[in-house]
Amino acid sequence: MASPIELVGEALQTYWLSPLSLSVLAVCGASFGTLLYVFLTNARNAKLRVSLLTGLYALSIFFWAFVAASFALCVSQARMVAYARNGVPLAVFGAVVGGLAASSVISLLVWRYGNDAVIRKFSPRNANLREAWLQQYVDLVGEFEGVPRVRVRVVESDDAIAMAVGGRRRTILVSRGLLELLEKDEIETVIAHELMHLKHHDAEFKVFSRVLSRILFFDPFSKFFDPAVHREREYLADEMGGRSTGKPAALASALVKIANRGTPAKATWGLSILGGAGRGIFSRYPPLKERVHRLLLLSDLLSASLPDSAKD
16 A cells, blocks of 8 residues: 555646646646737837736736645645546646635735735825825826826825825825925826826735735746836836826936935835836836936927927
8 A cells, every 4th residue: 555655646646747737737838928929029018018917927826826736635635636537637627726716815815905004004194284285186187097086195204205005095105205305296297107006006016916926935937027017017107107297207307316315215115116226127116217218208209299389
């Protein structure tokens, strides 16, 4: 009679050599390849690239949930998987359902409660009378862009912080340091940038991916896709915010001022409009120089599209 270890080994071998489990892996691999190919061949379509990278991130989560569920079933139901007539099909079906269920439950919990935790961490206050115009401006732009009402709250910090927090209580957080650093038109463009994050559900995704990246710390795929998604979402928010206000050059100026202010608190990295000093493919932020270049180019394009009478 086989020992428990031998039985588990036989179950794992039978399972991973079966056409069904290999088919699931093949579908995942083909999906990865297709999404990656479309991503690489659409270098300037920020909106499409965001959708593609989000799909790659979700596929990566399912892949590891499926692998984990498969291993758990092979260990807990080793005799059935190794010897039962329909053992492998049942195990594969269970792993697929288990992977989808685990991904959905984890995603739902993080999506629902993660954003509230961010707000509690920064302990923001309501805007005072001098800052009341911020809420009025957000209400105006939000109505124009079709974004449900968003609250503006102020963080008592000298760091230049601006971030959007989604979830049940959509909020834009700006720090006292940011308000003191920037001119009014620069603040408006920063707020529009954050509002675009809320419009495209980037705010929820930022918190969602930040938590999941800690859960899936071993996943090499998410280590690449997670920062790549964030970089593309920043480009898209820059572009849409610049178009919405008509002042992309003011946003470029704001980004330069924030960068010159110095590295913000580590707690804001990956959440605020500018983060840490990370560079390369593992940075969640695009290069500042490239962001400024794109915004100035957009400014030139918007100016060129104006009639001559509007330029005078």
